[in-house]
Structures are given as structure tokens and as C-alpha cells.
Amino acid sequence: MSAGVETTTEQDRPAGWLAAAWYKITGLPFLNTLIAIVLLYAIITFITGDTFNTPQNQITIMRAAAVFLILAVGQTLVMNTGGIDISTGSMVGVVACLIGTGMAAGWIPAILAIPAAILLGALLGAFNGFNVTVLGVPPLLATLGTFVAYRGFAQHYMGANMVSTMPDLIVGIGRNFFLGLPVAVWIALLVAAMGWFLLAKTTYGRWLTAIGSNPRAAEATRINVKAVVASTYVIQGALAGLAALVLMGRLASASSAMGEGLELHIIAAVVLGGTFLFGGRSTMVGTVLGVYLIGMLENGLIQTGAGFFIQRIILGLLIIAAVALQLRRR
Amino acid sequence: MQEAAAAAMPLVEMVGLEKRFGGVRALNGATLTIYEGETLALVGDNGAGKSTLVKALSGVQPPDGGEIRLKGQPVTIPSTRDAGALGIEVVYQDLALANSLDVPGNVFLGDELTRTRWGWFSVPDDRRMLQETEATLERLRIRIPDPRRPVGTLSGGQRQAVAIGRAIRKPDITLLVLDEPTAALGVEEVKKVLGLIGTLKSQGQSMLVISHDLEHVFQISDRIAVMRSGRVQGVVTTKDVTKTDVVRLIVGDIGTGVAA
Ligand SMILES: Nc1ncnc2c1ncn2[C@@H]1O[C@H](COP(=O)(O)OP(=O)(O)OP(=O)(O)O)[C@@H](O)[C@H]1O
Ligand SMILES: [Mg+2]
Numbered sequence: 045m046s047a048g049v050e051t052t053t054e055q056d057r058p059a060g061w062l063a064a065a066w067y068k069i070t071g072l073p074f075l076n077t078l079i080a081i082v083l084l085y086a087i088i089t090f091i092t093g094d095t096f097n098t099p100q101n102q103i104t105i106m107r108a109a110a111v112f113l114i115l116a117v118g119q120t121l122v123m124n125t126g127g128i129d130i131s132t133g134s135m136v137g138v139v140a141c142l143i144g145t146g147m148a149a150g151w152i153p154a155i156l157a158i159p160a161a162i163l164l165g166a167l168l169g170a171f172n173g174f175n176v177t178v179l180g181v182p183p184l185l186a187t188l189g190t191f192v193a194y195r196g197f198a199q200h201y202m203g204a205n206m207v208s209t210m211p212d213l214i215v216g217i218g219r220n221f222f223l224g225l226p227v228a229v230w231i232a233l234l235v236a237a238m239g240w241f242l243l244a245k246t247t248y249g250r251w252l253t254a255i256g257s258n259p260r261a262a263e264a265t266r267i268n269v270k271a272v273v274a275s276t277y278v279i280q281g282a283l284a285g286l287a288a289l290v291l292m293g294r295l296a297s298a299s300s301a302m303g304e305g306l307e308l309h310i311i312a313a314v315v316l317g318g319t320f321l322f323g324g325r326s327t328m329v330g331t332v333l334g335v336y337l338i339g340m341l342e343n344g345l346i347q348t349g350a351g352f353f354i355q356r357i358i359l360g361l362l363i364i365a366a367v368a369l370q371l372r373r374r
Numbered sequence: 375m376q377e378a379a380a381a382a383m384p385l386v387e388m389v390g391l392e393k394r395f396g397g398v399r400a401l402n403g404a405t406l407t408i409y410e411g412e413t414l415a416l417v418g419d420n421g422a423g424k425s426t427l428v429k430a431l432s433g434v435q436p437p438d439g440g441e442i443r444l445k446g447q448p449v450t451i452p453s454t455r456d457a458g459a460l461g462i463e464v465v466y467q468d469l470a471l472a473n474s475l476d477v478p479g480n481v482f483l484g485d486e487l488t489r490t491r492w493g494w495f496s497v498p499d500d501r502r503m504l505q506e507t508e509a510t511l512e513r514l515r516i517r518i519p520d521p522r523r524p525v526g527t528l529s530g531g532q533r534q535a536v537a538i539g540r541a542i543r544k545p546d547i548t549l550l551v552l553d554e555p556t557a558a559l560g561v562e563e564v565k566k567v568l569g570l571i572g573t574l575k576s577q578g579q580s581m582l583v584i585s586h587d588l589e590h591v592f593q594i595s596d597r598i599a600v601m602r603s604g605r606v607q608g609v610v611t612t613k614d615v616t617k618t619d620v621v622r623l624i625v626g627d628i629g630t631g632v633a634a
Pocket of ligand 2: 426
């Protein structure tokens with residue numbers, strides 16, 4: 045059958061590889077993020093003088109960014125399917141309140157708090173997944189609902205109370221160092237590495253991309269689209285549980301306000317990293333860079349004397365700009 | 375009417391298919407036989423019931439009544455998965471490709487070949503999928519210079535080839551159904567896709583092709599089935615008729631066409 049067919053791919057190979065290599069370089073979705081980081085780094089260093097560009101300050105940035113990165117990894121998976129989860133901060137709040145009080149009351153030993161927090165987070169995420177896939181509520185509204193409801197639950201449960209003692213193990217996760225870097229940063233990098241593997245190297249990751257790229261194409265195959273989509277929300281929830289542990293450790297406390305406003309940072313970081321807001325395109329390397337970019341920007345703003353409110357204004361506008369740029373380049 | 379195909383075996387027989395949507399009888403006793411190895415074109419005006427007939431065959435929308443036989447055996451096709459298991463593959467008009475995946479990614483979507491890493495972890499076997507994709511494209515005599523590119527960057531004809539490649543990749547597919555394979559393509563692209571259908575035909579692939587373009591229908595088909603108002607109003611042998619004859623059948627302007 046194949047004899048005499050003029051499809052000799054042999055000849056195309058070098059050109060094909062060249063084209064592939066070229067595509068890989070120009071098509072790198074996080075190239076812009078990298079350029080932005082270099083520029084911003086230079087600008088902030090120029091403005092602040094010596095305070096920004098020190099190893100000490102870089103560690104401060106990374107430690108603050110660790111919680112963002114853990115959550116951004118989940119958000120990247122969710123967004124790759126064309127979804128979004130804005131309830132992440134509220135999930136962190138619920139997990140912190142329940143696990144925090146559980147530990148304070150002596151019901152949950154510190155060592156068990158780790159799996160318990162992750163499991164509880166996964167349950168909260170599963171509820172999002174159920175609402176999105178089984179009930180068919182659009183992701184933005186489904187998670188807006190739980191964004192409000194979960195936070196409401198945390199506030200109802202805790203009131204104005206606060207847990208202000210944490211077991212050493214949990215505090216260690218938030219504050220200790222390992223090989224020169226905070227433990228929290230190592231955890232976040234490990235999560236990012238696992239996320240990268242899942243996204244880039246497994247069939248599951250490919251399915252996420254396919255679903256985000258064209259849900260109907262995925263549905264026409266053997267892929268169980270609903271189960272796969274729901275699983276991304278479960279992962280996001282589990283990571284919110286992990287993030288809550290790290291945050292409780294860092295602050296050595298738990299309150300109902302925990303995780304408030306996180307979602308904005310995370311969505312901004314993921315989008316700035318090159319993940320397409322409407323799905324089908326995402327990169328974990330870009331997400332890591334995006335988280336660093338946001339962390340650096342925030343740190344820089346503080347160093348230059350901009351207050352919390354100014355930070356929020358810039359963050360909000362940044363999301364709009366990043367999405368607008370993405371749509372333009374399409 | 376059936377001399378040309380008389381020697382061949384009936385592959386798929388649809389007998390008296392019924393499908394109602396509220397008051398609309400989308401299929402009203404539709405009867406059609408597809409023979410082994412033939413290319414049967416299905417034509418008819420908008421709303422005649424062509425897509426509904428295909429959906430009955432592909433398991434997307436099982437019919438309310440009637441019978442489908444495959445090689446003489448009655449079968450029920452309640453889902454697309456069942457159609458796949460029976461070897462019925464459909465390439466839909468809107469292609470249903472994942473634009474950000476590459477060619478092998480699309481051809482194998484949901485059926486990825488895997489290999490075991492570190493003794494226990496299963497990862498996609500991209501090399502083997504690429505090789506098999508290239509073999510499939512070679513079968514279609516289609517050249518895609520760089521199959522690792524996202525299919526969103528390919529031309530319409532190349533995308534159609536990817537969609538068809540996806541359908542014919544499996545070794546034993548009994549019937550390939552193409553829904554408007556040349557719609558929305560440029561002149562050169564249409565030529566390629568028609569050539570591709572010709573290639574499959576020379577390889578003995580049985581095909582049911584829906585098309586509105588009689589020019590294309592006459593180029594590729596052995597027989598032409600004409601649908602109107604949910605019924606197959608007539609089946610003609612392509613080389614025995616003219617386009618005018620077929621147009622008459624389509625609009626119902628002929629007394630003798632009412633058979634089947
Ligand atoms: N899901 C549905 N609900 C209600 N009516 C339907 C549905 N699907 C098809 N119909 C009706 O059934 C009839 C046959 O439709 P069908 O799509 O099979 O036609 P067709 O021959 O494929 O037309 P076209 O050439 O325009 O694609 C039409 O009157 C259509 O409006
Ligand atoms: Mg139709």
C-alpha cells in the first residue's frame with residue numbers, strides 16, 4: 045500500500061524539526077512573563093536602591109509566594125479545562141478554621157492535621173466540581189457561590205475568635221528553613237513539579253488541554269469529560285487544604301479571615317504566566333514565573349511605599365491587562 | 375437499480391427507521407442499504423433528515439422505531455461507544471478537533487498509547503503515536519510537514535485529513551460516515567479531500583458521504599441515495615444518471631422516483 049506514495053516524510057524531517065523548534069521558541073507562552081520579570085526587577089531595583097535586590101528580600105518574596113504557588117498550580121489545571129475557581133481563598137479559610145480549632149482543642153494531632161486538611165479541602169473542591177459538572181452551573185458562578193458561602197461558614201463558625209497557638213510541626217512548615225530556603229517554598233516547588241508532570245507528561249494532562257480546547261471533541265472520545273473536569277476542582281480544593289496548613293504555620297494562628305483576597309493573586313499569576321483564561325493552553329513553568337512576578341511586584345510596591353489599597357488597584361487592573369493582551373495575541 | 379452492487383454483500387441495512395421530534399417526523403420509515411466496499415452518497419434538501427439518519431447510525435440519537443442490521447445481524451446502537459464497537463466511525467461536519475493538541479494528540483485522543491516508566495508509571499508513548507499517525511496519514515496520502523504542530527495552525531484540508539485519520543486509525547472499521555466533508559473548504563483543499571476519499575475507496579473502504587454538492591457527489595460516489603421528508607425517496611447508480619435527474623429527485627419533481 046505504501047509503495048510509490050509520495051508522502052516521503054523523510055525529506056520533511058529536517059524542515060519539520062526546524063519548524064517545531066522555531067514554534068517552540070516563539071510559541072513559548074511564558075516568554076513575555078520572563079521579559080516582564082527581568083524588566084520589573086531592574087525597575088524596582090533602580091527605584092528602591094539596595095533594599096529590594098538582596099538575598100534576604102528575595103527569600104521574603106518567595107515565602108509569601110509559596111502559598112500563592114500551591115494554589116496557582118491547582119488553578120492552572122482548572123483553567124486549562126476552560127474553568128475557573130474563585131473560591132480558593134474561602135476554602136483556605138474553612139480549612140484553617142476547622143483544622144485550626146480541631147488542633148487547638150486537641151481533637152486532631154498535628155501529624156494527622158496534614159492529611160485531614162488536604163482531605164477537607166478536597167471535599168470542599170468536590171462540591172465545586174459537583175456543581176460545575178453535574179448541575180451544570182458555569183464555573184465562575186458556581187465558585188462565586190462557594191466563595192461567599194464558604195467564607196460565610198468560616199465566619200459563622202469562628203465569629204471573632206482566633207486560634208493563636210499552633211503545634212510546632214505546623215509552625216515548622218510555615219517558618220523553618222531547609223537547605224537555605226523556607227520549607228514552605230520547598231513544598232510549593234514540589235507541588236509545582238508534580239503539577240508540571242501531570243500537565244505535560246501524562247495522558248490526564250493532555251485530556252485537560254483537549255477539554256479546554258474543544259469540549260465537544262473530548263466528549264466524542266472515550267474521555268469521561270465530567271469526571272476529568274470535576275477532578276480539577278478536587279485537586280484545587282486539596283491544594284487549598286495544603287495552603288491553609290502552610291499559612292497557619294506561617295502566622296501561627298487561624299481565623300475566619302484567613303485566605304481573604306488570595307484568589308485575585310492566584311488568577312492574576314496564572315494568567316500572567318501565559319495560561320489562557322478560556323482554556324486549552326497552559327504552562328506550569330509560566331505559572332511559577334507568574335507567581336514570582338506578582339510576588340515581586342507586591343514586594344516592590346511595599347518597598348516603594350505604596351499602600352495596601354494601591355496594591356489592590358494595580359492587581360485588579362493587571363488581570364484585565366493580562367487577559368486583554370492574551371485575547372489580542374490570539 | 376442495484377445491479378452495480380448486486381455482487382456485494384449488504385453491509386448496513388436500515389429498515390423503516392422512525393424518529394419524531396414533537397410534531398416533526400424527522401425520519402418517516404427511512405430505508406437504506408449500504409453495500410460492502412461502496413461509496414454511497416446521501417443527498418437531500420435542508421431538513422430532509424440526513425443528519426438524523428446518520429445520528430441513528432452513530433448512536434448519537436437512537437431511532438424510535440425500525441431496524442438496523444449489520445452484515446445481516448440486527449443491532450441496537452444506543453450510544454456512540456456502541457457504534458465504535460461495531461466499527462462505525464463518523465467524521466462530523468464541524469470536525470471536533472482539539473486545536474491546541476498536535477496531530478497525534480488528536481488522532482489518539484481518548485485512546486492514547488502508553489508506555490510504562492520506572493516500572494509502574496504509565497505515560498503517553500508519543501513516539502509510537504507519531505509513528506502510527508504518520509502511517510495513517512500515509513494511507514490517506516496526505517502530507518502534513520510537521521505533525522507536532524497544534525492542529526489549530528493547519529489548513530482546512532489538513533484538518534479534515536486529521537479528523538478522517540482519527541476515524542480510520544483503528545484497524546477494522548466497517549463503515550466510515552463523512553458528514554459534509556468538503557463544506558467550508560477552498561478549491562485546492564476540496565481537491566485534496568476528494569482525492570483522499572478516492573484513496574480510501576481504492577482501498578475498499580465502505581463509506582456513506584453526506585453532501586450538498588452534486589459535483590462532488592458525482593466525482594466520488596458509486597450510488598446516490600436521495601432523502602426527502604424523512605424517507606429515502608430513491609437510490610440511483612451514479613453513472614446511470616445526470617445531475618438534473620438527481621435534482622429532480624431532491625425536489626420531488628418526478629413521479630417514478632418514489633420507491634424504496
Ligand atoms: N433535536 C431536534 N429537535 C427537534 N427537531 C429536530 C431535531 N433534529 C432534527 N430536527 C428536525 O428534523 C428534521 C430533519 O433534520 P435533519 O437535521 O436530519 O436534516 P438534514 O437533512 O440533515 O438537513 P441539513 O441538510 O440542513 O443538514 C428537520 O425538520 C429538523 O428541524
Ligand atoms: Mg444535516
